[in-house]
Amino acid sequence: MTAEERREFVRAHRTCVFGYGRKHDGPSMTIVYYVMDGDDLLVSTMTERGKAKAVRRNPKVSLCVLDEKWPATYLQVYCDASVETDVEAATDLAMRIAGVMAGQPMPESVRGQVRQGVIAEKRVVLRLRPYETFETPPRHVYSAKDIEGLTHSLGLRLPWK
Numbered sequence: 001m002t003a004e005e006r007r008e009f010v011r012a013h014r015t016c017v018f019g020y021g022r023k024h025d026g027p028s029m030t031i032v033y034y035v036m037d038g039d040d041l042l043v044s045t046m047t048e049r050g051k052a053k054a055v056r057r058n059p060k061v062s063l064c065v066l067d068e069k070w071p072a073t074y075l076q077v078y079c080d081a082s083v084e085t086d087v088e089a090a091t092d093l094a095m096r097i098a099g100v101m102a103g104q105p106m107p108e109s110v111r112g113q114v115r116q117g118v119i120a121e122k123r124v125v126l127r128l129r130p131y132e133t134f135e136t137p138p139r140h141v142y143s144a145k146d147i148e149g150l151t152h153s154l155g156l157r158l159p160w161k
Contacts, residue, residue, distance in 0.1 A: 006133050007160070010041070022050070032051075046122055081127065083125070094114045
């Protein structure tokens, strides 16, 4: 994939596995919805959740962007993350995420309810700035005939741009 094809793959999807280092034990992984803001990815979370706490400790996170079709295809994206606490930005993001989940934009008539939820849950915006991707060429087996000549190769670390 070219750099533009990798960015388009990320733009065309809506879910990823969000990975970060935990304070104790091994890494944590959570499936989240995301939206794009230019080349940045935005994730909504609560300020007291592990994702926000982890980003404050160490801004290096990884995403495994998932293709929702079978067979599973994915692209790993490495990002520098930050936490944004502006209520209006968190409300805008919550509106966009709800639209992604619903498959259609949310009407402005629900903005007040969404804003109340953002305030009650102490939601923040995680801004993820990609700097590198890791791709592994997919190798799928659809039937026994696909086994012949099936090989795997090492993946590639590639810059985001």
